[in-house]
Amino acid sequence: MTDVLAVADHRRGELRDVSYELVTAGRELADVTGGNLHLAIISGPVDDFAEKANREGVDAIHTVSHGEEFNHDVYTQAITQLYDAIAPQYVLAPNSVNGLDYAPAVADELDLPIVTDAVGLEADGQTLIANREMYGGKVETTVEVDAESALVTIRSAEWPTAEGTGDAEIEAFDVEIDEDAIGSSVTGFEEVGGGDVDISEADVLVSIGRGIEEEENLDIIRELADALDATLSSSRPIVDNGWLPKNRQVGQSGKVVTPDVYIAIGISGAVQHVAGMKGSDTIVAINTDPNAPIMDIADYAIHDDLFDVVPALTEQFQ
Amino acid sequence: MSNGLCVLVPVTEVATVEDEFEIEGTAIADQYLGADLNEWDDYAVEEAVQLQEAGLADEVVTVTIGPEDCEQTIRQALAKGADRAIRVWDDALEGVDLLDVGAKTELLKAVVEAEEPDLVLSGVQSGDDSFGATGVSLASAVDFQWGAVVNGLEHDLEDGVASVRRELEGGVEELTDIDLPAVLTIQTGINEPRYASLRGIRQAQRKDLDVQTLADLGVDASAVEGDLELSEMYEPETESDVTVWEGGADDTAGQLAELLREKGVAQ
Ligand SMILES: Cc1cc2nc3c(=O)[nH]c(=O)nc-3n(C[C@H](O)[C@H](O)[C@H](O)COP(=O)(O)OP(=O)(O)OC[C@H]3O[C@@H](n4cnc5c(N)ncnc54)[C@H](O)[C@@H]3O)c2cc1C
Numbered sequence: 001m002t003d004v005l006a007v008a009d010h011r012r013g014e015l016r017d018v019s020y021e022l023v024t025a026g027r028e029l030a031d032v033t034g035g036n037l038h039l040a041i042i043s044g045p046v047d048d049f050a051e052k053a054n055r056e057g058v059d060a061i062h063t064v065s066h067g068e069e070f071n072h073d074v075y076t077q078a079i080t081q082l083y084d085a086i087a088p089q090y091v092l093a094p095n096s097v098n099g100l101d102y103a104p105a106v107a108d109e110l111d112l113p114i115v116t117d118a119v120g121l122e123a124d125g126q127t128l129i130a131n132r133e134m135y136g137g138k139v140e141t142t143v144e145v146d147a148e149s150a151l152v153t154i155r156s157a158e159w160p161t162a163e164g165t166g167d168a169e170i171e172a173f174d175v176e177i178d179e180d181a182i183g184s185s186v187t188g189f190e191e192v193g194g195g196d197v198d199i200s201e202a203d204v205l206v207s208i209g210r211g212i213e214e215e216e217n218l219d220i221i222r223e224l225a226d227a228l229d230a231t232l233s234s235s236r237p238i239v240d241n242g243w244l245p246k247n248r249q250v251g252q253s254g255k256v257v258t259p260d261v262y263i264a265i266g267i268s269g270a271v272q273h274v275a276g277m278k279g280s281d282t283i284v285a286i287n288t289d290p291n292a293p294i295m296d297i298a299d300y301a302i303h304d305d306l307f308d309v310v311p312a313l314t315e316q317f318q
Numbered sequence: 319m320s321n322g323l324c325v326l327v328p329v330t331e332v333a334t335v336e337d338e339f340e341i342e343g344t345a346i347a348d349q350y351l352g353a354d355l356n357e358w359d360d361y362a363v364e365e366a367v368q369l370q371e372a373g374l375a376d377e378v379v380t381v382t383i384g385p386e387d388c389e390q391t392i393r394q395a396l397a398k399g400a401d402r403a404i405r406v407w408d409d410a411l412e413g414v415d416l417l418d419v420g421a422k423t424e425l426l427k428a429v430v431e432a433e434e435p436d437l438v439l440s441g442v443q444s445g446d447d448s449f450g451a452t453g454v455s456l457a458s459a460v461d462f463q464w465g466a467v468v469n470g471l472e473h474d475l476e477d478g479v480a481s482v483r484r485e486l487e488g489g490v491e492e493l494t495d496i497d498l499p500a501v502l503t504i505q506t507g508i509n510e511p512r513y514a515s516l517r518g519i520r521q522a523q524r525k526d527l528d529v530q531t532l533a534d535l536g537v538d539a540s541a542v543e544g545d546l547e548l549s550e551m552y553e554p555e556t557e558s559d560v561t562v563w564e565g566g567a568d569d570t571a572g573q574l575a576e577l578l579r580e581k582g583v584a585q
Binding site for chain 2: 072076095096097098100101105108111114116117133134135136137141143144145146147150185186187188191192193204228237241242246252254255260282284285289290291292295296297298299300301303304305308309312313315316
């Protein structure tokens with residue numbers, strides 16, 4: 001029991017980047033445990049994916065060709081059978097929305113402890129030590145897993161993507177999928193967040209978060225955006241509340257934006273938000289909390305009340 | 319009575335942290351902590367209550383793992399319309415500082431087996447430790463179907479099928495049909511959670527809040543020990559080289575304005 005099994009992530013015909021990051025994280029672990037790194041590729045054009053994912057560090061690739069799209073029952077069955085065949089010490093999965101739709105079920109089936117959303121991993125052959133955040137990124141913790149085997153989901157963009165061409169053997173894994181146990185089926189996909197504006201095209205974004213407190217208060221943000229000739233965007237709670245339409249949401253489940261200037265006002269900088277704006281050229285944060293995680297990626301910051309700073313800033317441009 | 323559904327909603331009280339805080343050992347010092355109903359669970363309660371108002375659910379029951387202190391939070395869910403509550407607690411849970419997914423699953427499984435709900439609506443994650451795994455783990459343990467990160471649920475549930483939207487990354491939603499009984503983990507934004515009315519708050523005081531111990535549930539203490547240990551807590555190292563502007567709002571706004579002008583904004 002020294003091997004590591006990582007599970008690739010893909011959606012609608014595309015292998016997602018976290019798959020290559022899983023290879024890096026898996027290789028690092030396998031180097032410590034002294035075992036091989038196996039990569040599982042389940043559903044979709046598996047041969048095409050296998051070729052792409054065959055990067056340096058992978059020892060074996062197991063493909064399971066069953067259906068085009070993700071189905072958590074197929075994944076759960078395939079991974080538990082692979083686990084029985086390979087007997088890995090650690091299983092790594094992506095902390096993606098789909099990862100969270102099968103990983104906990106796999107852990108339950110296999111009676112493995114599960115750690116989700118790891119941002120760092122260390123092992124000494126016995127204990128697995130995972131780093132993860134708590135309280136929306138305000139603190140980081142180390143969690144020790146005291147078990148022979150464990151399942152971990154990793155946060156995307158925390159490990160570098162594996163590069164280079166690997167020489168792993170690609171092999172179709174012989175699974176038996178019990179069709180009767182499949183109790184859900186995908187009937188379609190929809191793109192949401194279309195409409196009048198495309199915030200990903202904007203050069204300057206004035207982005208507002210929960211710090212605004214009330215819908216009426218949005219007026220001062222609109223005035224600022226107008227004065228700066230900038231586009232208005234927001235964090236998720238503003239959209240959840242129905243104060244702005246979905247096409248204004250920045251983040252993991254909204255839009256990825258890369259403006260010249262991103263002004264984050266009353267936004268804490270949760271990982272799912274940061275995923276959508278960290279590529280901005282210049283990031284300015286206005287937030288009363290000097291410890292807010294947004295400060296880690298901001299270039300400039302004002303630690304003050306937005307209700308004082310925003311009107312003063314608007315005035316500068318009128 | 320109609321043959322409507324029984325809906326079980328796991329409700330968590332989360333710890334909230336003040337802007338300035340200190341860490342003591344492996345926890346944030348008590349005086350900097352507050353407590354609140356988990357944001358995601360608020361949406362799950364609302365969805366359940368709406369199913370009841372639409373005549374699809376007969377009963378909405380909440381279940382919370384937590385000490386007596388969290389009864390105020392449980393009453394919040396009752397005030398919003400849940401019919402009754404179960405609180406699971408035991409001396410054996412007192413010393414456990416990180417109740418892992420497996421342990422929570424064991425406890426909730428016992429409750430599901432006793433209540434036999436048709437639908438379990440949990441939150442996607444709890445806002446404090448953000449594991450995001452208990453709902454799906456529970457579904458697997460009790461042999462229910464499931465869907466994670468659900469931001470839309472059609473209120474017809476005909477033929478024992480739930481038609482849901484799963485929110486994937488990048489503004490893509492997956493439409494999925496899920497057989498009941500099922501666990502759905504509910505994402506924020508699926509509805510607009512109501513504020514409790516004064517009448518609701520008064521009524522909540524009289525609703526059943528049943529406390530269950532491990533023995534009551536027939537769960538062995540060893541089941542909640544878990545394999546995970548929180549061994550360290552620290553403030554994240556930052557590689558940030560942020561320039562912080564100091565002074566009153568007029569000063570800081572002036573400095574920001576200067577920067578923006580340099581960048582050619584509004585010109
Ligand atoms: C599966 C999943 C997907 C998600 N997708 C997204 C996504 O796409 N986009 C997204 O944004 N989030 C997303 N989230 C939610 C995310 O986890 C956070 O909950 C959210 O980003 C928080 O928004 P916020 O920063 O506006 O609010 P909060 O975290 O509540 O932060 C408010 C901030 O305002 C500050 N503040 C308060 N008052 C003032 C004041 N007067 N002046 C100045 N500052 C003030 C506070 O200090 C705080 O930092 C997702 C979550 C999940 C689980």
